[in-house]
Amino acid sequence: MADPIAPIAADVRPVxxxxxxxxxxxxxxxxDTLKGLIGEVEQAQKAAEEAARAYATGRSTxxxxxxxxxxxxxxxxxxxxxVRSRLLEAYQEIQRMQV
Amino acid sequence: MPHGALSISASALxxxxxxxxxxxxxxxxxNTTRTEAGGPYHRRxxxxxxxxxxxxxxxxxxxxxxxxxxxxxxxxxETRRQYMPGHPDADPEGYVEMPNVNPVLEMAEMMAxxxxxxxxxxxxxxxxxxxxxxxxxxx
Amino acid sequence: MSGLFGGAIEALRQASAFALRRHEILAENVANADTPGxxxxxxxxxxxxxxARLVQSRxxxxxxxxxxxxxxxxxxxxxDGNDVDIDxxxxxxxxxxxxxxxxxxxxxxxxxxLKSAIQGR
Numbered sequence: 001m002a003d004p005i006a007p008i009a010a011d012v013r014p015v016x017x018x019x020x021x022x023x024x025x026x027x028x029x030x031x032d033t034l035k036g037l038i039g040e041v042e043q044a045q046k047a048a049e050e051a052a053r054a055y056a057t058g059r060s061t062x063x064x065x066x067x068x069x070x071x072x073x074x075x076x077x078x079x080x081x082x083v084r085s086r087l088l089e090a091y092q093e094i095q096r097m098q099v
Numbered sequence: 100m101p102h103g104a105l106s107i108s109a110s111a112l113x114x115x116x117x118x119x120x121x122x123x124x125x126x127x128x129x130n131t132t133r134t135e136a137g138g139p140y141h142r143r144x145x146x147x148x149x150x151x152x153x154x155x156x157x158x159x160x161x162x163x164x165x166x167x168x169x170x171x172x173x174x175x176x177e178t179r180r181q182y183m184p185g186h187p188d189a190d191p192e193g194y195v196e197m198p199n200v201n202p203v204l205e206m207a208e209m210m211a212x213x214x215x216x217x218x219x220x221x222x223x224x225x226x227x228x229x230x231x232x233x234x235x236x237x238x
Numbered sequence: 239m240s241g242l243f244g245g246a247i248e249a250l251r252q253a254s255a256f257a258l259r260r261h262e263i264l265a266e267n268v269a270n271a272d273t274p275g276x277x278x279x280x281x282x283x284x285x286x287x288x289x290a291r292l293v294q295s296r297x298x299x300x301x302x303x304x305x306x307x308x309x310x311x312x313x314x315x316x317x318d319g320n321d322v323d324i325d326x327x328x329x330x331x332x333x334x335x336x337x338x339x340x341x342x343x344x345x346x347x348x349x350x351x352l353k354s355a356i357q358g359r
Binding site: 061065071 | 352
């Protein structure tokens with residue numbers, strides 16, 4: 001399935017907090033969401049590898065559960081990558097604005 | 100890779116096929132009055148019994164599911180006397196010792212064994228269908 | 239983030255696991271349809287888990303289903319002690335396989351919806 005997760009967090013530099021113009025309450029920082037997701041992805045990947053191994057060695061014969069576990073890992077990874085890509089876009093846009 | 104249900108169904112295919120072979124042998128020898136061992140052919144019957152399939156994973160607390168095997172193939176000692184005075188194996192009174200094979204009964208047995216064989220094939224196909232469907236997840 | 243997948247996917251996973259377990263029991267019945275003394279079994283949730291209930295999105299994960307293997311004769315035992323009717327077993331088996339495949343289809347629909355939501359702009 002997937003390659004081991006490279007330290008992606010290194011690519012993401014935290015955006016300096018900018019005071020919300022309307023004085024809205026502090027929300028969740030997107031980079032925290034991303035870090036949480038990376039943890040989820042690691043967990044899901046481990047579960048997928050374990051499920052595949054259990055099936056291959058005959059410990060499990062539930063092919064459906066195995067496929068579900070693997071698909072969950074795949075979707076979690078896709079979500080994390082999408083969040084990361086949006087975050088990068090936002091960061092780059094802010095960088096441009098600072099010129 | 101051992102799959103419990105698969106080996107159970109496979110064991111039944113094997114057992115029913117043996118049963119069909121024995122029935123076929125009975126039918127082929129329905130009129131055999133002289134075997135190599137001397138004397139008429141004796142009808143053979145198959146006795147089935149449950150068996151634990153090999154390599155089946157036994158989860159703690161889960162009862163072992165059992166397949167089936169041929170326990171024994173025994174020859175039935177009974178024969179029947181038929182009045183056939185011209186027969187080369189007729190005794191002085193004109194009776195021949197014939198195998199106790201009733202073709203109608205054997206045919207009924209053959210149909211039952213065939214139906215059982217096909218039912219186990221259906222079970223395997225159903226399992227295969229479920230596995231293939233599961234493999235579609237994510238496509 | 240298990241909220242991403244929700245309780246419905248876990249419920250559907252249980253339904254598919256139930257179907258696979260049930261197939262094993264029914265396959266054992268079919269294999270032993272002519273074995274003297276063999277008694278037919280089934281799982282205690284003999285009527286299939288209500289699919290409509292399962293697919294409602296639920297936030298809480300469903301606790302593992304309590305199913306047991308129970309006696310399930312097809313009729314009175316024959317003289318050799320066997321109570322399996324091979325034709326009835328084949329019907330149950332086929333229905334069970336269809337049930338499993340419907341559950342997988344529902345799972346896949348959910349996964350595809352999630353993937354679309356993730357990609358969508």
